[in-house]
Amino acid sequence: MVLEKIRELIADKIDCEPGTITEETKFSDLGIDSLDVTELVMSIEDEFNIELEIDASMVAVSDLIKAVESKIK
Amino acid sequence: MSFSIIGTGMYVPPKIVTNDDLSALVDTSDEWIRQRVGVERRHICTDETATDLACKAALNALENSGCAPEELDVIIAATVSGDMVSPSVSCMVQRRIGADCFAFDINAACSAFIFMLDTAAGFFERGRVKKALIIGTEQMSKIVDWKDRGTCVIFGDGAGAVVLEAGEGYIDSVLTTKGGDEVIKIPHFIGKSPYSTQKPQEPYIFMEGQETFKYAVNAMCSDIRKLLSDNNLTADDIAMIVPHQANKRIIDLAAARLKIPAEKFYVNIQDYGNTSSASIPIALDELSRAGGLKRGDLIILTAFGGGLSNASCIIKWQ
Numbered sequence: 001m002v003l004e005k006i007r008e009l010i011a012d013k014i015d016c017e018p019g020t021i022t023e024e025t026k027f028s029d030l031g032i033d034s035l036d037v038t039e040l041v042m043s044i045e046d047e048f049n050i051e052l053e054i055d056a057s058m059v060a061v062s063d064l065i066k067a068v069e070s071k072i073k
Numbered sequence: 074m075s076f077s078i079i080g081t082g083m084y085v086p087p088k089i090v091t092n093d094d095l096s097a098l099v100d101t102s103d104e105w106i107r108q109r110v111g112v113e114r115r116h117i118c119t120d121e122t123a124t125d126l127a128c129k130a131a132l133n134a135l136e137n138s139g140c141a142p143e144e145l146d147v148i149i150a151a152t153v154s155g156d157m158v159s160p161s162v163s164c165m166v167q168r169r170i171g172a173d174c175f176a177f178d179i180n181a182a183c184s185a186f187i188f189m190l191d192t193a194a195g196f197f198e199r200g201r202v203k204k205a206l207i208i209g210t211e212q213m214s215k216i217v218d219w220k221d222r223g224t225c226v227i228f229g230d231g232a233g234a235v236v237l238e239a240g241e242g243y244i245d246s247v248l249t250t251k252g253g254d255e256v257i258k259i260p261h262f263i264g265k266s267p268y269s270t271q272k273p274q275e276p277y278i279f280m281e282g283q284e285t286f287k288y289a290v291n292a293m294c295s296d297i298r299k300l301l302s303d304n305n306l307t308a309d310d311i312a313m314i315v316p317h318q319a320n321k322r323i324i325d326l327a328a329a330r331l332k333i334p335a336e337k338f339y340v341n342i343q344d345y346g347n348t349s350s351a352s353i354p355i356a357l358d359e360l361s362r363a364g365g366l367k368r369g370d371l372i373i374l375t376a377f378g379g380g381l382s383n384a385s386c387i388i389k390w391q
Binding site: 033034035037038039041042053054055056 | 108109281282283284286287290291320322326
């Protein structure tokens with residue numbers, strides 16, 4: 001569910017097919033920089049009504065999923 | 074009783090440093106800087122200090138207002154990159170422009186201009202002053218690490234000033250602080266006491282980029298929503314929003330999240346970089362002199378930065 005939502009948000013931002021995005025996808029491969037990642041995190045925070053900490057260690061979709069799942073448990 | 078803005082002024086040092094110039098200094102590129110921050114060029118001090126910039130901006134604003142220095146009842150200045158801790162910038166400006174009123178500085182980093190306006194509003198409300206000079210001045214080039222490509226490309230030097238007189242132009246404000254140094258920090262030189270056990274820190278600006286971005290966007294959105302709602306206004310009632318020029322992407326994302334058209338946000342970061350406390354008064358001066366504002370226009374000023382503090386206000390242009 002979280003992966004689905006992240007795919008949707010990324011695809012919306014960079015105009016790509018959601019299906020091409022997997023857990024292993026790195027943000028740099030998508031051509032999105034750390035400020036784009038921050039924007040993505042902010043959208044996810046709104047969507048799930050949580051607050052996340054962002055830092056440079058968030059490099060792949062899996063990092064984001066892990067962070068979200070730890071907050072919504 | 075609050076105040077009206079009767080004059081604006083600015084001054085930037087003549088030396089312009091382009092993105093290409095910076096690419097020769099650090100591992101960066103014009104394309105990266107434009108895309109990441111929105112800056113194309115910035116003005117950088119050679120032999121001038123924050124006090125020099127402040128004096129020139131102040132005289133510029135006084136001339137614009139038709140007010141003589143002797144008429145001023147207070148001078149308030151702000152800087153995070155001053156030449157001296159004491160005397161404050163405002164004291165030196167007072168001396169150099171030939172004013173004789175009391176003068177003091179405040180420290181609220183990038184939000185200082187609005188904190189100064191709010192402070193001045195209190196003086197006007199009490200009838201303590203009839204004319205005030207407010208200055209934001211920065212020599213950011215002094216406090217950036219010129220080896221750090223993440224920060225040295227963002228900032229620029231400059232000063233902006235406004236002259237205020239008693240009036241009814243200050244409509245409402247919101248000031249917020251979330252104290253902490255994890256996101257934005259500018260340490261002082263720690264000195265050379267033989268007894269100190271403190272760890273030396275580099276006296277340069279440190280910013281955690283992503284957290285700063287998130288904080289700034291949320292602060293701008295929250296402040297603007299609150300000001301509009303508290304005053305029964307919509308974005309349509311506002312002629313222009315003048316944000317602190319920290320990063321164009323902050324402004325763009327805030328505009329998108331607020332669903333306010335981008336054209337309503339004044340942007341000049343491409344020419345000056347982030348000039349901290351000077352950015353809003355510089356923008357205001359440019360906007361005013363270009364004829365972008367007419368009497369009765371409602372404008373929102375919105376700032377955020379080190380502290381962490383954010384501050385925004387609604388002003389009726391006079």
